[in-house]
Ligand SMILES: Nc1nc2c(ncn2[C@@H]2O[C@H](COP(=O)(O)OP(=O)(O)OP(=O)(O)O)[C@@H](O)[C@H]2O)c(=O)[nH]1
C-alpha cells in the first residue's frame with residue numbers, strides 16, 4: 209500500500225473514481241490524499257484491490273454516492289478524483 | 297438464524313467457564329448507525345434519541361441496566377466510531393470514555409460492541425480495534441431481522457470462536473435475542489478461548505482479517521436493499537429529486553399551518569372553557585386575578601400551539617427515521633460548499649428547525665473546528681419551533697387566508713414559508729461572511745455514509761412526540777408560568793387606593809414605556825416592549841406575556857389575542873416584529889450551550905450582539921418600507 213502525500217498530483221493515465229459512470233465498477237489502486245483522511249476512507253472500505261461502484265449522484269451531479277463493501281458512501285468529485293483505479 | 301440465539305454461550309463450544317464477575321460500567325460502542333442507542337434504550341428503559349442516519353448520539357449517556365437481580369450496572373451509550381483514531385468531537389467522546397479519560401465517568405470494565413449484521417465484513421474491522429483493548433467484550437450482531445429478511449446468514453458460534461469473544465445475534469428494534477445481553481452483564485455467558493488479533497493501525501490488514509473471520513463464520517451477505525435503490529432513483533433523480541423535495545416542503549408547511557388548525561381551535565376552546573370555569577368558581581379577589589388573568593391567560597396562550605408544534609415534530613421524525621435526511625445533506629452539499637461549509641453542516645441546520653440546542657450539540661460530528669464554529673454560529677437563524685407560535689399568531693392576525701399557489705399553498709402558509717427561507721438566507725449569508733474572514737479554512741472534504749431507508753415505526757415516532765409534548769408542557773408549566781406570575785405582580789403594583797393600577801401605570805407598564813423610545817422606530821409600543829423583554833428567556837414567552845397583558849386589561853372580554861394585536865400593531869409593525877424574531881437571539885438555553893461547546897464567552901457574546909443588531913436594523917427597514 210503506498211500513500212502519496214502530495215495533494216494535487218493526479219497521475220495522467222490513471223482513471224479515478226470520478227471517471228466512473230453510473231453503475232460502473234472499478235478496483236481501487238491507491239488514495240492520493242493526506243494520510244489521515246486517506247485513513248478514514250480506508251476505514252470506510254476504499255482499500256487497494258477492493259471493488260467500488262458508482263451509484264446515483266445529487267441532482268447537480270456532485271457529490272456522488274459510491275457502493276463499497278456493502279454500503280453507500282457519498283463523496284465529492286474533488287475527493288473522488290484522488291482515488292485512483294487499477295488499470296485493466 | 298433464529299434457532300441460533302446466544303450461540304456464543306453454547307456449552308458445547310471450547311470455552312472457558314463463565315466468569316462470575318458482574319460488570320459495573322459497561323460501554324456500548326460500535327460504528328455509527330448500528331443501533332447502539334436502540335439497544336441502550338432497551339437495556340435501560342430510557343429514551344435516548346435514535347434516528348436513521350450516522351451521528352445521532354454525540355455525547356455519552358449513562359443509565360442503569362434493567363435487570364431483576366442486579367441493580368447496579370451502569371450502561372454507557374456512546375457516539376459511533378469507525379476506529380480508535382478520533383477525527384471529530386463526537387468520536388473523541390467515545391475514545392475518552394473507553395480509555396477512562398471522561399471526567400465523571402469510570403473506565404468501563406466491560407464493552408458491548410454493536411455491529412450491523414447486514415454489513416458484517418466491514419463492521420468487523422472495528423472489532424479488531426475494540427477486542428485489542430482486552431476488556432471483557434460482548435459482540436452484538438444487531439439488525440437480525442433485516443439480515444434474515446434479506447436472506448443473509450451468520451453462524452454466531454463460529455464467529456465467537458474466531459473472535460475469542462461471545463457473540464449474540466439480536467434485533468434491538470424487536471427485542472429478539474436481547475436477553476443474552478443481560479446474561480453477559482451478569483457474568484452468565486460463556487467466554488471462548490482468546491485468539492490472536494491482527495496488528496493494529498494498519499487498516500488493510502484489519503480488513504483482511506475481518507474478511508477471513510466473516511468467511512469462517514459462514515457469513516453470507518444479504519441481498520442489497522432493493523427499496524433503498526428504488527427510492528434513491530427517485531429522490532436523487534436529476535429532475536424528480538428536486539420536484540419531490542419542493543412538494544415535500546410545500547406539504548409540510550401547508551399541513552403544519554392549516555392542518556393543525558382544527559386541533560388548535562379545539563385546544564383554544566378548551567383553554568377558554570377552563571379559564572371561564574376558574575373565573576366562575578373563584579371569588580372575585582386578587583387570587584382569581586393572578587390565576588385567571590395572570591397565569592392561565594399566559595400559559596393557555598402558549599398551550600394552544602401544542603398541536604402545531606407536534607405536527608412539525610412529526611415531520612422531522614419522519615425525515616430522520618426514514619433516512620431521507622442523509623440524502624438531503626447530499627443534495628445540499630453543493631449549496632453549502634458555496635458558502636464554505638459542507639453537507640454535514642446541513643444535518644445540524646435541519647435539526648435546528650426543531651430547536652437550536654440539540655442542533656448545536658449535533659455539530660460535534662463536523663471534523664473541522666472552524667466549520668463547526670461557523671455552523672454553531674448560524675444554527676440559531678434556522679426557524680426553531682419556539683418561533684412557530686409567534687409567527688403563527690402574528691400571521692393569523694395580519695394576513696388573510698387565500699389560495700396562493702393553487703390548493704397546495706395558501707397565503708398564510710406562504711408567509712410562514714418565506715420566514716423560514718429568510719432565516720435560512722441569513723444563516724448561509726452569515727456563514728459566507730464568517731468563512732471568508734475569521735473562520736477561513738481550507739475546504740474540508742465531505743464524506744457521508746448513506747443509511748438504508750427504513751420504515752419509521754409507530755412506536756418510535758409516537759414516543760418521540762410524547763416526549764416532545766411533555767417537554768413543551770413542562771416549559772409552559774415552569775418558564776412561562778414563572779414569567780406570567782412575575783409579570784402579573786409587576787402589572788399589579790404599585791397599588792392605587794388599594795387596587796391594581798391601570799396597566800400603563802403599573803411597574804410593568806413603566807418598564808415597557810421606558811424602552812418604548814428604543815423600539816418605536818420599529819413600530820412597537822410598550823406592550824410589545826414588555827414582550828420583547830420577557831422573550832429574552834425564550835421566544836414563545838412573548839405569546840404568554842401578551843396573553844397576560846391583554847388578560848389584565850379591563851376590556852378583555854371583547855377581544856381575543858389576535859384582535860388585540862391588530863389594535864396595537866400596524867401591518868408594518870407586524871412585519872417588523874416577524875423580522876425581529878427571525879433574526880434576534882432570544883434564547884438563554886442556546887447561549888448557554890454555545891458557551892459550553894465553544895469553551896468560552898467569546899463566541900456567544902459575538903453571536904448575541906450580531907444577531908441583535910441585525911434584527912434591529914432589518915426590522916427598522918421593514919417597518920419603514922411598509923409605512
Ligand atoms: N431493522 C432494524 N432496525 C434497527 C435495529 N436497531 C436499530 N435499528 C434502526 O437503526 C437506526 C439507527 O439506530 P440508533 O440506535 O440511532 O443507532 P446508533 O448506533 O445509536 O447511531 P449513532 O448514535 O448515530 O451512532 C434507527 O433507525 C433504528 O430504528 C434492528 O435491530 N433492526
Ligand SMILES: [Mg+2]
Pocket residue numbers: 332333334345346352353374375376
Ligand atoms: Mg446513538
